[in-house]
Amino acid sequence: MQKDNPNAERYISIARACLKAINDSAENAGSREQKIQAVYEAIDSAFQSEFADYRQSVAVMATVLERIASGQLDAEKAADLARKTLDRQPESTRNTLMH
Numbered sequence: 001m002q003k004d005n006p007n008a009e010r011y012i013s014i015a016r017a018c019l020k021a022i023n024d025s026a027e028n029a030g031s032r033e034q035k036i037q038a039v040y041e042a043i044d045s046a047f048q049s050e051f052a053d054y055r056q057s058v059a060v061m062a063t064v065l066e067r068i069a070s071g072q073l074d075a076e077k078a079a080d081l082a083r084k085t086l087d088r089q090p091e092s093t094r095n096t097l098m099h
Helices: 008-027 032-050 052-069 075-088
Strands: none
Touching: 008 032, 032 052, 052 075
16 A cells, blocks of 8 residues: 555554564464454454544434434525534544545
């Protein structure tokens, strides 16, 4: 992944977590299955951590869209609510591709 990619930091963070889990599992006692499971858990944890902002932002935006779709707001209020919601989203979720 190239450094100018907006997700490079996420990728690097996840890759480091994976490598750490692999190294830790090589040093620790345990069955092969336990070591593989530890690596899978580290990968999952890294992904969950890196995409927490996205999940939260999507949940907030879904609530706002439901409110707008209910038809209870006039066009000006709906547009204002949409703008305010977009302004409050985390920086890490703005205008970047997820893959």
